[in-house]
Amino acid sequence: MEIVETVCAMKAQVAAWKAEGLTVGLVPTMGSLHAGHESLMDAARAACDRVVVSVFVNPIQFGPGEDFDAYPRDIERDGAIAAAHGVDVVFHPTAEEMYPPAHNTYVVMETLTDALCGASRPGHFRGVCTVVTKLFNIVRPDQAFFGQKDAQQLAIIKRMVADLNMNVTVVGCPIVREEDGLAKSSRNAYLSPEERQAALVLSRAIRAGEAAVAAGERDGTTLRRLMTAVIEEEPLARIDYIEVVDGLTMRPVEAIGETALVAMAVYIGRTRLIDNFLYEAGE
Numbered sequence: 047m048e049i050v051e052t053v054c055a056m057k058a059q060v061a062a063w064k065a066e067g068l069t070v071g072l073v074p075t076m077g078s079l080h081a082g083h084e085s086l087m088d089a090a091r092a093a094c095d096r097v098v099v100s101v102f103v104n105p106i107q108f109g110p111g112e113d114f115d116a117y118p119r120d121i122e123r124d125g126a127i128a129a130a131h132g133v134d135v136v137f138h139p140t141a142e143e144m145y146p147p148a149h150n151t152y153v154v155m156e157t158l159t160d161a162l163c164g165a166s167r168p169g170h171f172r173g174v175c176t177v178v179t180k181l182f183n184i185v186r187p188d189q190a191f192f193g194q195k196d197a198q199q200l201a202i203i204k205r206m207v208a209d210l211n212m213n214v215t216v217v218g219c220p221i222v223r224e225e226d227g228l229a230k231s232s233r234n235a236y237l238s239p240e241e242r243q244a245a246l247v248l249s250r251a252i253r254a255g256e257a258a259v260a261a262g263e264r265d266g267t268t269l270r271r272l273m274t275a276v277i278e279e280e281p282l283a284r285i286d287y288i289e290v291v292d293g294l295t296m297r298p299v300e301a302i303g304e305t306a307l308v309a310m311a312v313y314i315g316r317t318r319l320i321d322n323f324l325y326e327a328g329e
């Protein structure tokens with residue numbers, strides 16, 4: 047396994063693979079790899095001849111006052127995890143390599159980015175769409191793997207790939223949870239032991255929502271109220287949003303139809319965590 051730090055070297059490696067007719071899988075990450083990322087790497091390993099994991103804490107997707115500086119970084123640990131999962135290359139550029147001083151082009155999506163995390167984090171998805179486009183252009187993956195935990199991000203990237211006719215298949219992979227239900231996230235590392243316990247309220251609310259839908263509840267307001275009540279039982283939790291939206295447009299729905307995304311962002315202390323479930327009729 048090799049760690050590649052420059053765009054030029056990464057492009058040269060990909061060109062050599064493509065000349066051999068090999069397929070390439072990309073797992074874009076910001077590092078601090080955990081079991082959720084490992085499941086993406088395993089999916090990429092099973093589907094593609096060569097696997098690239100990018101480890102890049104993308105400055106332009108963090109807003110002022112967000113956790114860009116605090117975001118955990120440990121490339122040695124990440125490299126060892128990637129190697130253990132059969133990854134061929136970790137692409138780990140510097141911010142200057144990705145955004146040289148003259149950089150002046152961004153990818154901006156319209157309405158899909160307005161709701162949910164986009165409403166709470168203005169400019170976040172502009173940063174995500176821009177860096178993912180750059181990574182796609184550098185690595186030229188046949189398939190790219192993203193977690194369903196970032197459901198809005200996944201929907202936005204699928205939309206971007208379709209809208210801009212990009213030659214990549216976007217593969218969404220299921221949420222990976224701790225044994226006690228907490229969705230795996232690099233930000234779980236910020237939680238104190240007391241907050242870690244309190245954070246279980248997210249998966250409790252998700253399970254309550256899922257159970258209500260399984261029992262036939264289809265009304266968006268009722269679902270939101272029910273999940274809000276679960277979160278409000280936890281004194282350390284503060285709701286950013288709980289929404290029931292169409293899985294493709296991210297627009298709120300009054301009643302769940304064929305498919306819906308039930309998504310939430312909740313602060314536990316100062317740490318913002320997200321979780322969701324997807325409803326698809328007939329599944």
Ligand code: PAF
Nearest residue numbers: 074075076104174177196
């Ligand atoms: O999901 C993430 O870790 C990031 O948003 C991504 C897709 C790697 C872009 O920086």
